[in-house]
Amino acid sequence: MEDSLLRFLSPDRCDIPGRLREAMEYSLTSGGKRIRPVLLLSAGGAVGGDEKEMLPFACAVEYIHTYSLIHDDLPAMDDDDYRRGRLTSHKVFGEAVAILAGDALLTLAFRLVADNAPLVPDPHTVRAVVVELATAAGTAGMVGGQVVDIESEGKTITAETLEYIHRHKTAALIRAALRVGALLAGGEPAAVAAIGEAGGDLGLAFQIVDDILDVEGSLAELGKTAGSDERKQKATYPALHGLEASRRQARMLIGRVKERLQVFGARSAPLCALADYVVERKS
Amino acid sequence: MEDSLLRFLSPDRCDIPGRLREAMEYSLTSGGKRIRPVLLLSAGGAVGGDEKEMLPFACAVEYIHTYSLIHDDLPAMDDDDYRRGRLTSHKVFGEAVAILAGDALLTLAFRLVADNAPLVPDPHTVRAVVVELATAAGTAGMVGGQVVDIESEGKTITAETLEYIHRHKTAALIRAALRVGALLAGGEPAAVAAIGEAGGDLGLAFQIVDDILDVEGSLAELGKTAGSDERKQKATYPALHGLEASRRQARMLIGRVKERLQVFGARSAPLCALADYVVERKS
Numbered sequence: 001m002e003d004s005l006l007r008f009l010s011p012d013r014c015d016i017p018g019r020l021r022e023a024m025e026y027s028l029t030s031g032g033k034r035i036r037p038v039l040l041l042s043a044g045g046a047v048g049g050d051e052k053e054m055l056p057f058a059c060a061v062e063y064i065h066t067y068s069l070i071h072d073d074l075p076a077m078d079d080d081d082y083r084r085g086r087l088t089s090h091k092v093f094g095e096a097v098a099i100l101a102g103d104a105l106l107t108l109a110f111r112l113v114a115d116n117a118p119l120v121p122d123p124h125t126v127r128a129v130v131v132e133l134a135t136a137a138g139t140a141g142m143v144g145g146q147v148v149d150i151e152s153e154g155k156t157i158t159a160e161t162l163e164y165i166h167r168h169k170t171a172a173l174i175r176a177a178l179r180v181g182a183l184l185a186g187g188e189p190a191a192v193a194a195i196g197e198a199g200g201d202l203g204l205a206f207q208i209v210d211d212i213l214d215v216e217g218s219l220a221e222l223g224k225t226a227g228s229d230e231r232k233q234k235a236t237y238p239a240l241h242g243l244e245a246s247r248r249q250a251r252m253l254i255g256r257v258k259e260r261l262q263v264f265g266a267r268s269a270p271l272c273a274l275a276d277y278v279v280e281r282k283s
Numbered sequence: 284m285e286d287s288l289l290r291f292l293s294p295d296r297c298d299i300p301g302r303l304r305e306a307m308e309y310s311l312t313s314g315g316k317r318i319r320p321v322l323l324l325s326a327g328g329a330v331g332g333d334e335k336e337m338l339p340f341a342c343a344v345e346y347i348h349t350y351s352l353i354h355d356d357l358p359a360m361d362d363d364d365y366r367r368g369r370l371t372s373h374k375v376f377g378e379a380v381a382i383l384a385g386d387a388l389l390t391l392a393f394r395l396v397a398d399n400a401p402l403v404p405d406p407h408t409v410r411a412v413v414v415e416l417a418t419a420a421g422t423a424g425m426v427g428g429q430v431v432d433i434e435s436e437g438k439t440i441t442a443e444t445l446e447y448i449h450r451h452k453t454a455a456l457i458r459a460a461l462r463v464g465a466l467l468a469g470g471e472p473a474a475v476a477a478i479g480e481a482g483g484d485l486g487l488a489f490q491i492v493d494d495i496l497d498v499e500g501s502l503a504e505l506g507k508t509a510g511s512d513e514r515k516q517k518a519t520y521p522a523l524h525g526l527e528a529s530r531r532q533a534r535m536l537i538g539r540v541k542e543r544l545q546v547f548g549a550r551s552a553p554l555c556a557l558a559d560y561v562v563e564r565k566s
Contacts, residue, residue, distance in 0.1 A: 003454075009422075014422055014423065015422060015423035015427065016422040016423070016427065017422070017427050017430045017431050018394075019430060019432075019434060020422060020426065020427065020430045021422075024422075027293050045554055069385075070387065071382060074378075074379075074382065076377070076378030076379045077379050077382070077384060094359070095357075095359030095435075096357075096359045096430075096433050097358050097430065099354060099357065099359060099360070099382065100354075100426050100429055101429055103332055103354065103384075103385075103386075103389065103420075103424045103426050104421055104422045106386065106389060106390065107389065107417050107420045107421040107422075107426065108417070108421055110393045110413055110417045111414060111417030111418060111421060113413070114410045114413035114414045114417060115414060117407075117410045123406035123407055123410065124406055126406075126409075127397045127400045127406065127409055127410075128397075130393055130394070130396070130397035130413060131394060131397045131398060133393075134390050134391070134393045134394030134397060135394060136483065137386075137390045138387055138390040138394060139292075139297055139298060139299040139300070139303060139304075139307075139387045139390075140297065140298035140299070143303065143383050143386050143387040144299065144300050144303065144387075145378075147300045147302060147303045147380065147383055150301075150379050150380075158494075173453070185423065198365075217462060219472070240315070282498055
């Protein structure tokens with residue numbers, strides 16, 4: 001996975017001016033958990049697909065995730081100086097290059113999908129993959145969630161608004177990653193839908209656990225300033241529902257995810273293990 | 284065209300939080316010349332395609348152009364308060380929403396292409412369109428050009444670097460617009476290549492004329508502060524080659540464009556007229 005993420009933007013494949021390349025590579029090698037691409041591959045595996053042929057599409061999802069982190073960290077957004085213990089892109093490369101590195105990664109994700117269409121037997125599948133990623137990344141997904149998140153800072157928001165933010169800002173791309181895996185594996189519409197429902201719940205649980213870790217964590221453990229959500233007056237699950245209820249909610253969602261995956265039998269074991277990891281992880 | 288640009292993000296088609304929708308619509312209705320989508324339609328017409336079925340794809344190109352203007356105007360980039368006589372997006376909606384409106388328009392462009400794939404008989408064409416747009420918008424196109432442009436500010440640059448910036452930042456998307464039109468019209472590879480060559484020269488001429496107008500213009504005529512390139516110490520054709528040589532270069536390029544279009548016969552008349560407009564326009 002790590003190799004592939006850089007290989008798809010190697011100089012023989014991508015014409016990238018030097019400073020921009022540095023910025024893109026810097027953010028792609030920042031020690032992320034790669035949870036989204038791994039989920040894509042595991043979802044594809046649950047439906048019986050060949051994981052090797054899904055690799056470029058898994059990287060495309062990680063590019064979209066990485067773009068969103070770069071833009072979210074900008075001074076005009078969350079204004080974060082550190083992520084995973086390293087300086088954020090704009091602190092190293094300046095705001096202009098950081099914005100452009102994000103733009104470039106988002107764009108490259110779509111090129112990667114289209115470039116690798118020959119790996120997919122049915123050309124209509126590639127179209128469906130573009131729809132999934134563009135919907136998850138766009139106004140009905142990550143961008144929409146981020147706008148509402150920013151507008152909610154410092155305000156008292158309802159549980160519904162908080163779930164809207166989490167489902168859009170975080171869960172949408174995780175849901176899309178699972179659906180894309182299932183689509184690439186040639187899954188029937190019912191299978192793709194079932195995997196997608198599981199992905200939505202998994203994504204929400206992931207963000208709730210992130211909220212919990214933000215409260216509990218320390219700089220050393222999380223690699224970013226602990227309690228940064230609170231500092232920024234961001235609404236979180238623990239703030240709204242309390243830590244214990246948040247933990248219960250995350251565990252409930254993961255239980256539901258695993259129930260939804262039962263129809264896929266033994267092939268969904270890696271996906272179920274990832275679901276457990278999401279709720280049990282310490283960082 | 285104006286109607287279509289807004290229709291594809293109407294509430295029944297797109298789920299967009301209110302403030303973000305306002306920002307996207309604000310920039311899409313800012314009185315642009317719509318040169319890129321019109322060029323796409325005319326290129327498709329030159330190859331014998333049905334312009335009506337190309338409309339969503341033409342809008343996708345304008346979304347990409349609009350996203351690039353919003354991001355280029357940001358304080359971290361060109362720091363422009365006005366464009367076409369109106370306040371820029373970040374002056375009206377704040378930087379965060381402006382960045383996100385740009386992100387959303389770029390993303391929506393790809394969704395629009397994928398959503399409208401059924402209008403295109405050959406599904407492989409849609410894949411080719413995504414490659415064209417992602418290549419033109421990405422590191423080997425607009426983003427690459429913008430990075431080099433920003434890094435060149437205040438420096439003495441060579442004629443080669445200036446042409447690199449113009450060919451990437453401006454000409455790449457114009458070239459892609461023409462190629463996409465030809466692709467959608469079912470053009471043979473040779474026809475797409477010929478149209479693309481014409482598009483590259485047309486795009487470069489367009490930017491040279493923009494440089495000339497920036498020197499000559501006034502706030503009233505251009506809708507942005509005249510001489511803003513000079514103020515920002517941007518390298519331009521007139522600064523490097525002089526006004527008269529720049530005008531000659533633009534006319535030479537347009538002559539070459541029209542020569543390249545001769546193979547398409549009478550059907551390329553609208554495209555030739557647009558080429559003349561590009562070099563003769565006063566704003």
